[in-house]
Amino acid sequence: MEMNQPIGRTPLDERPDGLVGRPLDRVDGPLKVTGRAPYAYESRALKDPAYGYIVTATVAAGTITAIDATAARNAPGTILVMTHENVPEQGEKKEQVWPQLQGREVLFYGQPVAFVVAETFEQARAAALLVKVNYDRAKPKGLLKENRGAAYEPKPMTTSPTVKVDSALGDFDGAFAAAPVQIDVEYTTPTQIHAQMEPHATIAAWETGPDGDSVVLYSANQMPNRGQPALGSVLKLPPEKVRIVTPYIGGGFGSKLQALPEATLAALAAKVVKRPVKVALTRQQEFHVGTHRTDTIQRVRLGADKDGKLNAIAHESWSDTAVGDTFYETSANVTRSLYAAPNRITRHRLVNLNMPIASSMRAPGEAVGQLAFECAMDELAERLNLDPIELRIRNEPSEDPEKKIPYSTRRLVDCMKEGAARFGWDKRGKPGATRDGQWLVGLGVSAAARQNPLKPSSAGVRLGPDGVLTVRMAMTDLGTGTYTILTQIGGEMLGLPPEKVRVELGDTNFPKAAGSGGSFGAGSAGSALYVACDNLRQALAAKAGIDPATATFSDGAVNAGDRSVSLTDLAGPDGIEAKGEIKPGELEKKFAQYSYGAHFAEVGVDVDTGEIRLRRMLGCFTGGRILNAKTARSQAIGGMIFGVGAALMEDAVIDPRYSYYVNHDLAEYHVSTHADVPDVDAFFLPELDDKANPLKSKGLGELGICGAGASVANAIYNATGIRIRDYPMTLDKVLKGLEERETQRRT
Numbered sequence: 192m193e194m195n196q197p198i199g200r201t202p203l204d205e206r207p208d209g210l211v212g213r214p215l216d217r218v219d220g221p222l223k224v225t226g227r228a229p230y231a232y233e234s235r236a237l238k239d240p241a242y243g244y245i246v247t248a249t250v251a252a253g254t255i256t257a258i259d260a261t262a263a264r265n266a267p268g269t270i271l272v273m274t275h276e277n278v279p280e281q282g283e284k285k286e287q288v289w290p291q292l293q294g295r296e297v298l299f300y301g302q303p304v305a306f307v308v309a310e311t312f313e314q315a316r317a318a319a320l321l322v323k324v325n326y327d328r329a330k331p332k333g334l335l336k337e338n339r340g341a342a343y344e345p346k347p348m349t350t351s352p353t354v355k356v357d358s359a360l361g362d363f364d365g366a367f368a369a370a371p372v373q374i375d376v377e378y379t380t381p382t383q384i385h386a387q388m389e390p391h392a393t394i395a396a397w398e399t400g401p402d403g404d405s406v407v408l409y410s411a412n413q414m415p416n417r418g419q420p421a422l423g424s425v426l427k428l429p430p431e432k433v434r435i436v437t438p439y440i441g442g443g444f445g446s447k448l449q450a451l452p453e454a455t456l457a458a459l460a461a462k463v464v465k466r467p468v469k470v471a472l473t474r475q476q477e478f479h480v481g482t483h484r485t486d487t488i489q490r491v492r493l494g495a496d497k498d499g500k501l502n503a504i505a506h507e508s509w510s511d512t513a514v515g516d517t518f519y520e521t522s523a524n525v526t527r528s529l530y531a532a533p534n535r536i537t538r539h540r541l542v543n544l545n546m547p548i549a550s551s552m553r554a555p556g557e558a559v560g561q562l563a564f565e566c567a568m569d570e571l572a573e574r575l576n577l578d579p580i581e582l583r584i585r586n587e588p589s590e591d592p593e594k595k596i597p598y599s600t601r602r603l604v605d606c607m608k609e610g611a612a613r614f615g616w617d618k619r620g621k622p623g624a625t626r627d628g629q630w631l632v633g634l635g636v637s638a639a640a641r642q643n644p645l646k647p648s649s650a651g652v653r654l655g656p657d658g659v660l661t662v663r664m665a666m667t668d669l670g671t672g673t674y675t676i677l678t679q680i681g682g683e684m685l686g687l688p689p690e691k692v693r694v695e696l697g698d699t700n701f702p703k704a705a706g707s708g709g710s711f712g713a714g715s716a717g718s719a720l721y722v723a724c725d726n727l728r729q730a731l732a733a734k735a736g737i738d739p740a741t742a743t744f745s746d747g748a749v750n751a752g753d754r755s756v757s758l759t760d761l762a763g764p765d766g767i768e769a770k771g772e773i774k775p776g777e778l779e780k781k782f783a784q785y786s787y788g789a790h791f792a793e794v795g796v797d798v799d800t801g802e803i804r805l806r807r808m809l810g811c812f813t814g815g816r817i818l819n820a821k822t823a824r825s826q827a828i829g830g831m832i833f834g835v836g837a838a839l840m841e842d843a844v845i846d847p848r849y850s851y852y853v854n855h856d857l858a859e860y861h862v863s864t865h866a867d868v869p870d871v872d873a874f875f876l877p878e879l880d881d882k883a884n885p886l887k888s889k890g891l892g893e894l895g896i897c898g899a900g901a902s903v904a905n906a907i908y909n910a911t912g913i914r915i916r917d918y919p920m921t922l923d924k925v926l927k928g929l930e931e932r933e934t935q936r937r938t
Contacts, residue, residue, distance in 0.1 A: 268314030301479020333850030370494025389441025414706030521556030610811030633910025672822030686744030710890025723771025830895020
């Protein structure tokens with residue numbers, strides 16, 4: 192099925208009290224809380240594995256002059272020490288999957304330079320510490336701000352080749368120069384680390400068959416079908432010879448969109464030692480061997496008339512990644528569609544540094560882009576002495592400002608108005624005017640917007656003689672609730688209770704699916720399942736001699752009028768199967784498709800210490816049909832909490848002398864905890880988007896983080912009257928602002 196026409200009435204519209212939408216508990220929850228859900232490193236499918244440990248570079252730039260692995264090879268239990276001198280031949284880099292241990296050049300701190308395999312993990316780690324590596328050290332380039340002059344215009348993303356790096360409309364320079372009210376500000380965001388619970392881990396093994404070698408990897412991977420050609424390229428295998436199995440994933444946030452070095456090294460070593468090899472990154476290695484969100488420098492210029500009508504918008508972003516890589520942070524992309532203005536430019540520039548590989552992380556682009564742009568809008572509102580919500584309403588577009596196409600749905604203004612009413616926005620005072628004892632209190636708002644893509648996906652379903660519907664696809668569940676919503680979709684389409692639906696995910700031997708990422712997982716995989724179930728409904732109704740157009744499915748039977756036929760009878764002893772597929776079509780070209788929301792935050796700032804405390808936070812969102820009320824709210828709140836961390840604490844601190852992260856563990860790299868987030872809530876306005884997908888749903892996984900941090904930042908300004916443009920907004924920056932203001936007052 193291709194999305195070429197809006198979706199009419201569907202079986203999901205027939206029963207508003209059906210399974211879809213209910214706050215159903217996680218069907219995989221009992222397995223996880225009892226420890227019976229095997230994650231990649233815990234899988235027992237591959238017997239008698241050896242253990243691998245990665246030796247990483249202790250310099251960020253230079254050349255390996257010598258490696259002495261003698262002591263490591265002679266250490267107890269050692270099976271293999273692999274370096275650039277004996278690593279098997281590899282193929283070409285594809286996307287961000289690189290050949291490993293290639294040559295002597297070191298490009299970043301933490302780059303794998305050797306791989307030790309032993310009988311136990313402890314033996315592998317001990318032997319790895321015995322590997323001696325000598326370097327001819329070079330001076331690294333590690334800071335974006337110091338190398339901004341070397342920035343260049345990157346090529347479009349390989350994953351989104353039709354999305355332009357830059358955009359331009361009208362005469363921005365002329366319109367901005369003529370604008371009565373101007374904002375020209377620069378915001379910076381730091382490097383951030385994914386910090387998912389489960390580390391990257393892989394168990395790899397090879398098989399030799401009549402048609403050649405193949406490899407299977409039990410690996411933590413968000414998009415296993417995407418990983419097949421990338422790993423295949425490096426391992427010199429056709430994609431179909433790479434099987435990735437990943438039924439349970441303990442979080443990813445984009446860090447597991449592609450295979451990391453541990454997967455490649457496990458596969459290479461397993462072929463050499465002729466037995467399975469398992470490896471997991473340590474938490475410290477996650478910071479350098481794993482990927483991260485690049486830091487950014489963002490310049491925002493806004494030109495408006497005295498009534499707040501925007502006539503000129505410019506959003507320019509600089510980011511960085513590893514030498515030889517081409518990933519850039521798409522910070523300005525969401526700005527292209529957010530507010531109306533006839534004259535506009537967006538630009539992205541990239542710098543290659545001696546830092547680890549940057550990649551997608553927690554709403555790539557929008558999350559950091561809105562940290563800057565939504566604060567700049569707040570600055571414009573302050574300059575105009577206009578309510579920030581009113582400013583946004585006055586610049587609400589009637590169509591996508593750059594694509595010149597209508598929105599599929601857009602309820603941003605509704606989210607702002609309803610959220611404001613529930614939050615008590617009318618009680619917001621002037622900057623620095625509201626106090627609660629020694630606390631300065633402020634309220635902040637921000638818009639939220641996230642693209643809603645649809646990706647090709649397929650699903651297979653089988654109704655067995657026991658009346659159980661089995662769903663299979665190479666989709667993944669990051670912990671977001673995919674198993675549960677697919678259970679709900681399958682159950683409602685066939686009129687079965689949840690306990691009669693079995694969902695099997697995370698194996699590339701299953702029908703291809705989009706995987707988890709970009710907030711497209713539920714809509715894409717769920718739509719493929721919807722189509723498969725609809726095809727199965729057609730077959731079952733026809734077998735029952737009932738017109739499929741009038742058939743209803745409930746209580747384990749297909750019904751029409753007074754006639755009812757049991758699904759178990761129709762399945763027969765052999766069962767009955769069907770397949771389904773979804774593809775994007777013409778509608779994605781004809782309509783701009785986004786999910787929307789509004790964030791509201793209240794903070795307190797200690798007038799003496801500059802300490803910032805979030806007091807409460809509210810998010811109002813629209814996401815089409817809500818597939819599960821409980822998991823949707825959980826996703827929204829989780830994103831908002833990430834936004835709090837981005838605003839107040841997350842910062843991977845780079846030592847410019849060595850180009851490495853000083854705080855490379857979760858003791859020193861701070862993420863939000865329960866104590867940091869006392870009162871957060873989220874709700875959804877009713878909506879159906881018949882142009883998005885057959886479910887009429889929209890992506891929610893990353894919407895919650897978009898703009899969330901900006902609402903906190905804007906609340907800090909409202910509390911103190913101090914505008915901080917360098918994230919995270921820590922108390923030292925507040926104190927500096929207070930001191931500067933006091934100095935100005937005295938002079």
